[in-house]
Amino acid sequence: MSRLNRSTYPAPTFPEKILQFGTGVLLRGLPDYLVQKANAAGKFNGSIVVVKSTDSRTDEFSSQDNLYTVAVRGVQQGQDVAETTLVSAVSRVLAAQTQWNEVLMIARNPNLQIIISNTTEVGLNYTEESIFQHPPQSFPAKLTAFLYERFRSVGGSKAKGLVVIPTELVTDNGLKLREAVEKLAKFNELGKLFTKWLKFHVRFCNSLVDRIVTRPTAEAQQALETELGYEDGLLTFTEPYHLWAIEGDDRVRQTLTFADASTPQIIIDEDINFYRERKLRVLNGTHTLTMPLGYLLGLETVADEMQHAAMSRFVELLMLNEIVPTVPHYGIPGMDKAAVAQFAHDVLDRFRNPHLDHLLLNISLQETAKMQARNVATIQRYYEQFNAVPPLTALGFAAYLLFMKSVRVEEGQYLGEISANGGIITYPIRDEQAGYFHETWQGVDPKNPATLQAFVGSVLANQSIWQTNLTALPGFADTVTAQLSALLTDGAASVVEKAVS
Missing domain, CATH: 1.10.1040.10 (N-(1-d-carboxylethyl)-l-norvaline Dehydrogenase; domain 2)
Incomplete structure (x- = not known):
């Protein structure tokens, strides 16, 4: 049985519009899955660059050309559900420890619109540190460094602001992340113009994710691979139910074109x-x-x-x-x-x-x-x-x-x-x-x-x-x-x- 790859399973490529901090199954089974669905429907036409912070190994993604499968299994409103989706929305995966300069280069990408994260519950905590390390240690410091690079590369342009959506299971996660970034900007003396750009042109959204996503058991993995006809080291197992509630305004709605009336699982509201x-x-x-x-x-x-x-x-x-x-x-x-x-x-x-x-x-x-x-x-x-x-x-x-x-x-x-x-x-x-x-x-x-x-x-x-x-x-x-x-x-x-x- 061959390994999943783009030679055997060709997939379209799209401009990189999303930067994602985190490689875990929740992100693969919810936001990335929804972006894939939107791409397939011609509604978003964007790909995701993923940053891995935990270690420098990215071969589990690169070995199968960043493709993976989401298997949806369960019961919904009394009906059995069995759906399999091949996700090709991830363009590449970078290791922050060894490829930090490449991560910063993405800040110069004019197509970039959105940043998503799922680190850990404590991953949003403020830590006083220099953002000029390669890389900074904490996630808020990495994000601050990235946003500062973005600010410098676009000259403080309003049109090149970003929408930041943390998905960590913390109440008011967007506000907490904004606060940490603002403190780091002050500690690192990044200047009033950057602070102003951050305040008016970078939108931090509170969000709530709701989906149980797991890795399959060894038995389920073998059965699914036999059914699919290929090996998938990133095979992701999830339930039918899914919800992503995002606290945002019209600007957020205009940016998140993968969310519209045909995706009731994605809710954008000023109060979630x-x-x-x-x-x-x-x-x-x-x-x-x-x-x-x-x-x-x-x-x-x-x-x-x-x-x-x-x-x-x-x-x-x-x-x-x-x-x-x-x-x-x-x-x-x-x-x-x-x-x-x-x-x-x-x-x-x-x-x-x-x-x-x-x-x-x-x-x-x-x-x-x-x-x-x-x-x-x-x-x-x-x-x-x-x-x-x-x-x-x-x-x-x-x-x-x-x-x-x-x-x-x-x-x-x-x-x-x-x-x-x-x-x-x-x-x-x-x-x-x-x-x-x-x-x-x-x-x-x-x-x-x-x-x-x-x-x-x-x-x-x-x-x-x-x-x-x-x-x-x-x-x-x-x-x-x-x-x-x-x-x-x-x-x-x-x-x-x-x-x-």
Whole structure:
């Protein structure tokens, strides 16, 4: 079987209009995929130059002439979806470590219009450094150096400004990146004219990306390559659902010609908070509240949860009855209660996707911070609307507290244990608060209800974690304590069955 390349699979070439920082699967499976679709429809006619910052190896792209395949598999509105797209939108991939001068040369390209990034959540953080290194270390410094080169090459032209769209999963990612770039411009004394050009002619857009994109398993890779008739080391596996919400004005709409009425998956609006809140609360919040209980049941993936009768029912009831009613909406078509409800049903379809191995342990990374960011406001809003304890949320929170119970520490790694599937499963607790929970659990005697109640009360009252005192919510601490006691004495299977019956 031959390797995918342009000799065997010829593809058109287009002017380089997009500079992209990042080579990960999310970018390949969402923005790059959408640009490919637009090129195929004759709507954009532009290609993407990719910058790789992590190391200097780009052979995985160059060995197949920057082509790769996106395999879409899953269920959408009850229908099986199987689609395969050959993406040729990437023109070349440059390594920042060894080809920084070539990256800067792209700044002189008159066709360049857009910069996209997906580094990491901490990749947008400001670091005080010189932008004249080859290359600068942080992503904001690399971007500042590039924009400064652009400014110098175009003489501060308004017509040659750029639209910058970070896709990192950080609230107000565009504003955060702009702030870092402006600080670097000041630190590096780049001058008032550059600062003015940056302010008026470079548009930083907040954005939200929503699509589960993975690498296929070895078995899926082999099956797909057999089906396709070629080897693809960049084969990208994704679900049917996709959304890219971009905060922008008419200038942004005119620049992003790959987005129009025929691509409802790309939303350009001056306020994308509705889409951010909807995803954060419904999809992410449900993941965070259900992951611990699913794992305590001995399940491994989100799809496993949805194939477990009681756990699937728990997920649905929690999402539809306790989370969806609390999501803020604007009461207008597309941004109303119906849109939230439709999104929730789409999410349930996505959770059931048997083709994606979405591991619960991966979801558990920094579970405490996620619980605070995704679910505390939901709990508070539920009280405001119903003046009552959200019962399934309380159970999910209790399961989280039990999941955070470490039994030992090895080489600085906190380890938990559960009895499941006929044996003992040891798992890592990858959480900045793992040490805090390890110490706090030491004072708990499962046979002494008072110690359990004191433990729950102490955790819920910890304002440094939750940014509020959760014991102030009437009945919440008592309900969490009761559910935690039941999990310890009766086991997760019995407790979840009772909760959904």
